[in-house]
Amino acid sequence: MQRALSILITAAALTACSGLRDLSSDVSTFSQWPADRKPSTYTFERLPSQEQNPQQMQLLEDAAHRAMESAGFQLATDPKTADVSVNLGARVSPNEPSPFDNPFWWHGGLYTHRFYGRPGFYRPGFYSGFGYEPASYEREVAMLIRDRKSGQALYEVRVTNDGYSSSINSLLGAMFQAGLKDFPAGGPNPRRVVTQIGAS
Template structure:
């Protein structure tokens, strides 16, 4: 008789901040040409509004980590410009302010353990018995996935109203290094200005593949 144990999932956070995550370079899978990203959109880009000029609205935590900020801003800029935005000279000249946050973590899944027993009995008299049994608990290695998440806000500079919020998430058993930064931003803005509300899956080609 089997007794399944529910799968356990737990996170080991490698870097998490509203502004930037400490992003480690991971070994990627050479056979991978594209990845699926889960995208959630809240709000909608105003109908008929052109993309316009953008500038980054930096948080204090981002100013304190210029190298990591630069890597994320480079990925965000490439995606924004592919969507039709252009960089403003400074925030005062921008039509849209851009805020973002990112997180990297490990997701550890412990698969079910099973047990079984075997018993042999020898009757003694009419009511007694003597027997023996054993249990076995096969050991499985926990499955470890790399998790990357990104959140993006597009804000009207004059009114400070949030125009649209997009979140992008990718899980993989194979680390992809900083390639995944570009993938997340591209997935978040895929189809701009038509960003369907709710959750969807976006398939994105890896850079240079």
């Protein structure tokens, strides 16, 4: 009976975690956070250009909110009374393949310089002569925490990872969690941090 109960508990745990996947990201943090300052209240601050896409910004803010709470912050009920302000950003960039990414061209071949990121060479996939290479993408989020009254930058976060999908929306929460995992410490930069996609 006890063994059967143990199996049921294990099965339930596996079912609960079945929706979670690990996400490995490179994290860089730069901290000027005072040692005696405790996390308090915050408000999000949008740049004028970001106001052109309020739905996307709301998605970013919702994803970052959980990470801010995990770091000890609380969203201010009145933005004017917030202790810090938070700026967010996200982007996806293609890792563009080059026709010179082929051993034939290396080490003093026809071309001794390797080219990267030339727009004319980008394709959904690239045939290198040794096989088809699918397109990959670099996904990045950034966060800047400032003292709201003085405007002083206190904590800067950059999180990147690569993948074969340009979709980033489902990864935002895990990426912001990775960026604030060591708050308020900075460096070493970059460092590999693993978080879970789909974790609440």
